[in-house]
Amino acid sequence: MRLIAEIAATHLTHRKRQSIVSILGVAMGVGFFIGMAALMQGFQTYFVSKIIDVWPHIIMKDEYRLPSLQPAQRQFPQGAVALHGLKPVEELRGIRDGKAVIAALNRIEGIHAAPTMRTQAFMRYGAKDVSATLVGIDPELERQVSQLERDLKVGSLNELHTAANGVILGEGLAAKLGVEAHNIITVVSPAGVILKMQVVGIFRTGITTIDNFDSYTLLKKAQILANRPNVINQIRIRLRDVGNARVVASSIESRYGYRTEAWEETYENVLGIFVIQNGIMYSSVGAILIVAAFGIFNIISTIIHEKTRDIAILKSIGVAELDIRLIFLLEGLAVGMIGTVLGWALGHALVEILASIRFNIEGFVRAEGFILNESPYHYLIAAGFALISSSLAAFLPARKAARLDPVDILRGAA
């Protein structure tokens, strides 16, 4: 076995430059994979953990997934019913018996629920006119379902009670309006209600859409603005175990009928983008490794072509076909392994460099630099890819070498 390895090593050192190029090819694939994986997963897990952290895990909305059945359809469930000129009844929006639903949910172990009244609003301050989402909350219950209190940069939830018409704004929203704490703004609702409100707090979650558009007030004020007293249109739910969000959401939905979304569903579009991102990453790294594999195929074929005479000698001495095959497989594997180790170093360096870059971005989340997640799994996955592709690349030429007929070669040489 040592002999086989020694012969393989002499072949690679004999073709030093080509070997180095092949090794670098593998190293690039491995290095970029590690760098990109750290970047993508860093951002993705950060985003997800942020969402899970700041956002309620489940939201029940005052709508239904499917339009309700028409009486004719209910009457003939099997029949082919065609209805023309239908006008849906204008229903009063809002979750019926919302208080009772919340009380029932809160009795379940591991579930916290809080009522909200969510409405659109125009906010006016000086010459600025900004559209925003105003969420009416019950501060005591809200503490159980989101981290709003922790995310407050200025003010406190209690000030919603103490101020006359208190409102808490997202940082971005406040910036757009140009307001600071204690300023009075004018809030106009689609229902035509106008309210002077005092800014009692400013929050920052780090999630751009929330910080730029959301604002909070007391449930009652939101109901007044929407002109729908006592109505709740969303129930926010937080779980002790976020892993169950989908299951719990669907069981709540089937119990109450209202559309109930787990956070995964609310942020489906973003998670979908993550899937595409990962697909792009894997295919571009795959492409690099395919190129590297061609390099390995090429160098091993070249070596075999050059060393046919040596192969004939070894076979005449009595080195078996299997050993010959092993020699060249080993060469491929060696290129793969050296490339992997170099690639690990390259990948680590890449992550360090990315980590040292500082800048401000405002995408899905606000960040001062790349969010990186360097995981040993990435190193293992990259190594697996590299070793598999390099052995596959070596396999065909190695088999060809093992099958060479020494007699043909000896006749040709003599």
Add this chain to the structure above:
Amino acid sequence: MSAALQTLNMTRILPGPVPVTLIEHANLSIGKGEFVAITGPSGSGKSSLLYLLGLLDRPTEGSVMLEEKETSHLGSGELARLRLAKLGFVFQFHFLLPEFSVLENVMIPMRKLGRLSGDAMKTKAMRLLKSLGMEGEARKRPEQLSGGQRQRAAIARALANDPLVLLADEPTGNLDSKNAHNVFEIFRGLAEDQGQTVVVVTHDPHLSEHTHRQIHIVDGRIVDA
């Protein structure tokens, strides 16, 4: 005298659009300790016969027996094992591995066989090289050697595992007459002083007349054994 190598009605035909008959109905027996020359004109099939005797090639018909054991049913791995343990080849061109030193080349068959410890292999390889006057060249690369030295290194390698039969294909064909004479003397010494079974292909009558026996072939047929 027991037979080292035997052929029974052995025929080798190269398949193809026009099949070429290399060896036809060869019946041969080479005893242990014999010193045999295979002679004949160029293209008569001497090399082909040697490849068949050396289990490098397989007959189309008939069989080759090593120490009276049939080999036709053996797989390529088993044949390789027999070549390693029982046979030693020397070719016209030296055929040493260029990246290995002379000593390392001689040790390759020993290492593959794996019967000796590393130190014992080295000692034995040095002894072989010394007996061929090559101890000073042990650390050199093949490219640093003269033609005669390369051939002696190749002989040392062929003898590495104490083969039952040493097979040589025109080992002096590429050497000047002085070196040719030296190499031939080595073969004769091995055969006569050490009882080594030697089969050597040559078309040089000076060399063949010193062997115990000549097998003459013409057009793939043994005409005189």
